[in-house]
Amino acid sequence: MSKKECACYDERDCKTILLTPEEIDSITTRLARAIEETYKDSPKQLVLVVILKGSMPFATDLMRKIHLPLQLEFMKVSSYGVGTKASGEIRIHLDLLREDLPECDVLVIEDIVDSGRTLSRLTQLLKNRNVNSVKTCTLLDKPSRREVPFVPDFCGVQIPDEFVIGYGLDYAEEYRNLPFIGVLKPEIYS
Ligand code: IMP
Ligand code: MG
Numbered sequence: 391m392s393k394k395e396c397a398c399y400d401e402r403d404c405k406t407i408l409l410t411p412e413e414i415d416s417i418t419t420r421l422a423r424a425i426e427e428t429y430k431d432s433p434k435q436l437v438l439v440v441i442l443k444g445s446m447p448f449a450t451d452l453m454r455k456i457h458l459p460l461q462l463e464f465m466k467v468s469s470y471g472v473g474t475k476a477s478g479e480i481r482i483h484l485d486l487l488r489e490d491l492p493e494c495d496v497l498v499i500e501d502i503v504d505s506g507r508t509l510s511r512l513t514q515l516l517k518n519r520n521v522n523s524v525k526t527c528t529l530l531d532k533p534s535r536r537e538v539p540f541v542p543d544f545c546g547v548q549i550p551d552e553f554v555i556g557y558g559l560d561y562a563e564e565y566r567n568l569p570f571i572g573v574l575k576p577e578i579y580s
Contacts, residue, residue, distance in 0.1 A: 403565070404572030408554055409547070411569045414529075417546040418448070421527060422455035424544055425497065429458055434495045434522045439486055441508075442466040443566065444501035447558040448529045452499065463488065469507045480511045491521040497544075501558050502530040506540030530554065530571070553579065 409417070429436050440449040442464055453460065466484035488494070496516055503509055509526050516524045527544035534551045553576075555561050556568030561579060 403575055403578055404555070405552075405575045406573045407570050408549060408552075408573055409557075409571040414557060414571065415451070417529065418451045419455055421544050421546055422452055422457075425452075425456055425527065426458055428525070428543075429495060429497075432495050432523075435490070435493055436460040437463055437488075437494045437496050438499050439463045439465055439496055439516075440499045441501070441512075442484065444558040444560065445499045445529075447566075448501055449499045452527070465512070467508060467512060469505070469511070480508055480515075486516075491516075491519050494521055495523045496521045496525070498524065498526045500526060500528040500542075502532065502554070503528045503540065503542055503545075504532050504535045505537040507538055509542065510538050510540040529557075530559075 436458055438449060438453055438460055440446065440462065443466070449462075453462065463486050464484060465482065465486050467480045467482050469480050498509065498512060498516070500509055509528070513524050513526060525543040528542045529546040531542060531545045531548045532551055533548055552573045553561065554571050555565035555574045556571045558566050559571065560566045561574050565574075
């Protein structure tokens, strides 16, 4: 699918197409090879922890390209909005319940890193549970938006400070089913 064809899919609401399905496909392939390289010799159980809801399409594509034994778990978290007293904390809506975390290499799968609050808190929380190792993999990263220091272990692509939708990413719960990633027209959210 070309960028022009993507735009026709939902021309109304996207300013530009950032990543076509083909570009996403080559990014997930590259990430899968890097992940295999990192974990291929580990004696521990590889567990992908998928952060709902936005990471779902990314995780389903990525996991099928990782040619290693792995298990799947899900967590649902949200970070408190900036301006609230508890800023920096995360709320856990669905938790990871396993007894064998010291025997596991956990790889957290996220759609996008923005302020960095969600993944920095989440990785800390998992480390406190004595997981053998905790690493993070994000499809997208907006490093210019960082409010707390955080560097993902695996990153698909760094993007500028623009609000993106599609391939799992939402605006007000819409657009998650777009097969590409686009920049939302500012007039939609302003
Ligand atoms: P943070 O890194 O804790 O600020 O939060 C990352 C979360 O914010 C992601 O998992 C998304 O749910 C959401 N988010 C950040 N930027 C965008 C975007 O451009 N589009 C859609 N969701 C976003
Ligand atoms: Mg998210």
